[in-house]
Amino acid sequence: LATNLWPYLERVNCPVQLLKGVTSDLVTPKTRARIEKMSGFEIIDVEGTGHMIPQDVPEKFEELVRKFLKSVY
Numbered sequence: 001l002a003t004n005l006w007p008y009l010e011r012v013n014c015p016v017q018l019l020k021g022v023t024s025d026l027v028t029p030k031t032r033a034r035i036e037k038m039s040g041f042e043i044i045d046v047e048g049t050g051h052m053i054p055q056d057v058p059e060k061f062e063e064l065v066r067k068f069l070k071s072v073y
Contacts, residue, residue: 009038016041017068021049021056 018035020027022045027035035041044064049056 006034009035012038012040014040015068015072017064018043019046019053019061019064020044021046021051021053023050026051 018027018041020032020043027043032043035043046053046057046060046064048060054061
């Protein structure tokens with residue numbers, strides 16, 4: 001991205017869950033390390049998928065989203 005979004009992400013003050021397909025390369029190791037240091041952020045590696053998690057593994061996607069929502073509400 002041409003816009004630096006880190007200052008905005010660092011101000012987020014609610015729980016965030018990032019679902020990342022294990023074969024996706026959109027989240028680099030450097031980016032992942034930075035996100036993992038941020039308070040309230042959680043990264044979940046999803047097996048059997050790349051970037052299109054809802055399409056590739058819809059049942060797993062639903063399970064993870066429901067579990068996350070139950071944990072924050």
